[in-house]
Amino acid sequence: MIHYLVRRMLLALLTLALITFLAYGLIRAMPGDPLLLKMQAMNPGEEMRLEDVERMREMFGLNDDWYVAYFKWLGNLLRGDLGNSLSQHASVASLIGQRIGPTLLLTMSSLFLSYLLAIPLGLYATARNGKFDERFISTTLYMLYSLPSFVAALALQVMFAIKLNGTAFELPLFGMTSDNFDQMSFGGKFVDLFRHSILPVTCFTYGTLAFYSRFIRANMQETIRQDYIRTARAKGAGPKRVLFHHAFRNTLIPLVTMIGLELPVLLSGSVILEQIFSWPGMGNLFFESIRQRDYPTIMGLLLVFSVLTLIGQLLADILYAIVDPRVSYH
Amino acid sequence: MSFPYRRPLHWILLLTILLPLGTMSGCGRSESRKQAPEAAAPGKEGEKVVLGDMIEPFTPPSLEELEKEVVWLDSPVVDAMEELRKVKESEPALVSVEEALKMRNDSPEANKKILSALSVLAPPDGQGVNYDAQINRSFPMDLVTTNPILYSSVSESELLSLTSFGLFGFDWEMIPFASADSVVSWQTSEDRMYDKVVMRKDLVWSDGKPITAHDVVFSFKAIMTSQVPVPAVRTGTDELKWIEAYDDYTLVFFHKNAEATNVWNLNFPILPKHVYDKSLLEDPTLTTSEYHANIEKNPVAGGPYELASWSRGQEVVVRRRESYYMNDGEQVRNKPYFKLVRFRVIEDANTRLLALKSARIDESELEAEQWQTQTAGNDFYRNNTKVSGPGWTYFYIGWNLDTPYFSDVRVRRAMAHAMNYDEMINDLCFGLHSRCAGMFHPDSWMYPENPPKFIEYNLDKAEDLLDEAGWADSDGDGIRDKEINGRVVPFEFTLMVSQKPDRIAICNLLRENLESIGITCNVQPIEAAVFQQRVHEKKFQAEMAGWGTGTDPYTNENIFATGEERNYGSYSNPKVDELFKAGMKEFDSEKRAEIYGEIFNIIYEDQPYLFLYNRNFFYGFNKGLRGYRFSPRGPFTYSPGFSSIWMP
Numbered sequence: 001m002i003h004y005l006v007r008r009m010l011l012a013l014l015t016l017a018l019i020t021f022l023a024y025g026l027i028r029a030m031p032g033d034p035l036l037l038k039m040q041a042m043n044p045g046e047e048m049r050l051e052d053v054e055r056m057r058e059m060f061g062l063n064d065d066w067y068v069a070y071f072k073w074l075g076n077l078l079r080g081d082l083g084n085s086l087s088q089h090a091s092v093a094s095l096i097g098q099r100i101g102p103t104l105l106l107t108m109s110s111l112f113l114s115y116l117l118a119i120p121l122g123l124y125a126t127a128r129n130g131k132f133d134e135r136f137i138s139t140t141l142y143m144l145y146s147l148p149s150f151v152a153a154l155a156l157q158v159m160f161a162i163k164l165n166g167t168a169f170e171l172p173l174f175g176m177t178s179d180n181f182d183q184m185s186f187g188g189k190f191v192d193l194f195r196h197s198i199l200p201v202t203c204f205t206y207g208t209l210a211f212y213s214r215f216i217r218a219n220m221q222e223t224i225r226q227d228y229i230r231t232a233r234a235k236g237a238g239p240k241r242v243l244f245h246h247a248f249r250n251t252l253i254p255l256v257t258m259i260g261l262e263l264p265v266l267l268s269g270s271v272i273l274e275q276i277f278s279w280p281g282m283g284n285l286f287f288e289s290i291r292q293r294d295y296p297t298i299m300g301l302l303l304v305f306s307v308l309t310l311i312g313q314l315l316a317d318i319l320y321a322i323v324d325p326r327v328s329y330h
Numbered sequence: 331m332s333f334p335y336r337r338p339l340h341w342i343l344l345l346t347i348l349l350p351l352g353t354m355s356g357c358g359r360s361e362s363r364k365q366a367p368e369a370a371a372p373g374k375e376g377e378k379v380v381l382g383d384m385i386e387p388f389t390p391p392s393l394e395e396l397e398k399e400v401v402w403l404d405s406p407v408v409d410a411m412e413e414l415r416k417v418k419e420s421e422p423a424l425v426s427v428e429e430a431l432k433m434r435n436d437s438p439e440a441n442k443k444i445l446s447a448l449s450v451l452a453p454p455d456g457q458g459v460n461y462d463a464q465i466n467r468s469f470p471m472d473l474v475t476t477n478p479i480l481y482s483s484v485s486e487s488e489l490l491s492l493t494s495f496g497l498f499g500f501d502w503e504m505i506p507f508a509s510a511d512s513v514v515s516w517q518t519s520e521d522r523m524y525d526k527v528v529m530r531k532d533l534v535w536s537d538g539k540p541i542t543a544h545d546v547v548f549s550f551k552a553i554m555t556s557q558v559p560v561p562a563v564r565t566g567t568d569e570l571k572w573i574e575a576y577d578d579y580t581l582v583f584f585h586k587n588a589e590a591t592n593v594w595n596l597n598f599p600i601l602p603k604h605v606y607d608k609s610l611l612e613d614p615t616l617t618t619s620e621y622h623a624n625i626e627k628n629p630v631a632g633g634p635y636e637l638a639s640w641s642r643g644q645e646v647v648v649r650r651r652e653s654y655y656m657n658d659g660e661q662v663r664n665k666p667y668f669k670l671v672r673f674r675v676i677e678d679a680n681t682r683l684l685a686l687k688s689a690r691i692d693e694s695e696l697e698a699e700q701w702q703t704q705t706a707g708n709d710f711y712r713n714n715t716k717v718s719g720p721g722w723t724y725f726y727i728g729w730n731l732d733t734p735y736f737s738d739v740r741v742r743r744a745m746a747h748a749m750n751y752d753e754m755i756n757d758l759c760f761g762l763h764s765r766c767a768g769m770f771h772p773d774s775w776m777y778p779e780n781p782p783k784f785i786e787y788n789l790d791k792a793e794d795l796l797d798e799a800g801w802a803d804s805d806g807d808g809i810r811d812k813e814i815n816g817r818v819v820p821f822e823f824t825l826m827v828s829q830k831p832d833r834i835a836i837c838n839l840l841r842e843n844l845e846s847i848g849i850t851c852n853v854q855p856i857e858a859a860v861f862q863q864r865v866h867e868k869k870f871q872a873e874m875a876g877w878g879t880g881t882d883p884y885t886n887e888n889i890f891a892t893g894e895e896r897n898y899g900s901y902s903n904p905k906v907d908e909l910f911k912a913g914m915k916e917f918d919s920e921k922r923a924e925i926y927g928e929i930f931n932i933i934y935e936d937q938p939y940l941f942l943y944n945r946n947f948f949y950g951f952n953k954g955l956r957g958y959r960f961s962p963r964g965p966f967t968y969s970p971g972f973s974s975i976w977m978p
Contacts, residue, residue, distance in 0.1 A: 033862070036866050039896075047888055048561055052561075088472075089616075090626070095642070276680070278675060280675075288472075291858065
């Protein structure tokens, strides 16, 4: 196992180097230029002289060929420095650091909720297969799966922040905290954050929830047709025991793999929802940095995402060996 | 295995997701304060930073020598608030405030009435002003920096108009003056080569240190240091030859040339010298070092407000600064009306409107469509009212004159005949904007006395002009063509436009009109970064865009004079070049207006742009606010601008 892990990690480092190298090349090959964008200010009185553009280009290393710039970036990375943002006056590490918390708050609660609700829903749907309530749940979930989150977000905003404004059910329209957050007690802060997260987390969750519960149901449907289930029933096990003890444990295997793959999603956030709810997360940062051609920030984020993807896959493989006794790494 | 691709970001991540595995420590909070030791810092390692290295060496004369040589003429030192008060006295309110707040803004008359009542100023003694009030505003995008010389976006200029210190300003008609809040006297030499400013002695930074002439000189030098990445404010400042502080409060500005536009070069943001004089030499980026990262978050302010807090991506809060208006226990300047100003970062236009409707923000710019369709009901009027004002921003379609299609003025005029202006204004702009004939607004002082007659929408005339220019359908395929260098070229071009639905619709209108006269126009919505690169490299055929207005018409030289930086379409007319030069040298304002009026007329004749419309301003304000007024650049960034807004 250890031998396997070491090999995997060495391979991972190589992969990471390749990913970042390729990504760097792709990013720099994109048309557009971070400095020219600043010139796009609408006001003709505030122009930027071409000499200044050229000078800044030299300063920020934009005149280097992309592979030269890549190795400079890599060199700095090895010294623990992600560089400075070209569009924000701050270091990339601090920008990412500020965004990680809010993103995790959204995505972790969403993931937790999805699994918490999806498993019972999926199992219930399996047990009640073909009955009216199962059809109802499945159809609703299917509809939710196809409802775009930005539509839901707007509808929820109008409902809870505008129509119910002034009532006990009112929820914040946008943002992560209230204006007087700093003066609140610990409990007050918790409640405040919780209230602000309800709408974005709901929008974030319902699609994934629909997907997972349908996934579990589909898998269960397949599993309960297996011979060993019939055997279990034949030897007299009750329907509950068959469902939980025999069938569900096998359905867990692909579910566990998915947790691993969810890791990068946890940090990537969501561009649209973060914009609508003015949530200071990573999705927005990534989108903006691409729009601004902020190469160091894009690379910093890509690095984080890649590392998480790789960890996620490794984790999935390890968990796979744990939940499935047939799999072992020697 | 399929995966819930509900989030568009995943597509961008595809590259990383498809590739296999590994581990390494990421970058979390723990690293957030860590600074780049050397390399990633822009600016070469070991290269010595010389303050003001872009300034030509110059030994200024002593003040005595200068006084002997120079005849000084007084220039205006103005208290903008007082001036506005005088103007308001001559503009009686057409309805009472109560009536105005009950009205619906559904016609130009209603707009005029509402504005006349709600632009009421607070009395000079501040009676009836709620000084404990807080106002919530919004930023459409996050703040990039709090450093006044590094600013580049609208969010920063809004913030800096509250927190930064300056000697000069301009009013609602964009007339420049020295601000009485910071200046005792301002004199300009008769030959226009020098400006002498005596600063007030009761000015202090938010950290308690006095604001002096040395801060102004230092800021000039900082802006003119090649390793400082100054995006916007170096232009203009680099037209100054020298600034000398003869004592702590007396400054003389030395100009390179005697020009009517020199006054605009005096107006640049001022940095506190004591904060930056050592650190700038160590870290000329003003960003990288830990010290500068800290100053970014806790800047020393010179304006009426100072930064209270800033959470990136969420909000920026500034608070009233007592040391701005009080000195030695005495009030020396107007007390700013708000205790706290909160800018919430709200990027989504729908959320912004909902925030305004539910009083979570107190003012917001409205898009024409929002003005028309989403702000007419009780849900809007419960907390707010809305007003509009003329804006000097204009939109156009620019032709690349280096292409075979648009090098001929007859073709460009044909294009102007092929645009259905009525449909554009009435249907696509909801009748809210007005058609324009050039870069100056009809309200402006430089607008010609005899403006050109609008080129009418007339497809027959367009076809005649195209025939005349040799663009006829020779092969009968329905598309006009012309033989150029022995090759038959069909008239098919691409029109670039940013990804905004209202602008795309206008381009499509022209496309339809052109199709009917045998021209293929491909409308290409394009991302901002690519758009900018293409116009900059002149790799385009036609582009639709808009220009805001500079404070003075000379800023248009950069767009229309031969070979200039923003003359993307390579337009060239020696007469226009000459007139722009003459405009800089003319000091008589009437003659100057004539010069720019003439430029306006020539450009309309030459049609390097197909001029479309002037965009007006639309704003929603909470019913509690008073004292707002429009300038050609909107209700805030002029003097007094935001400072005249108050809450009873």
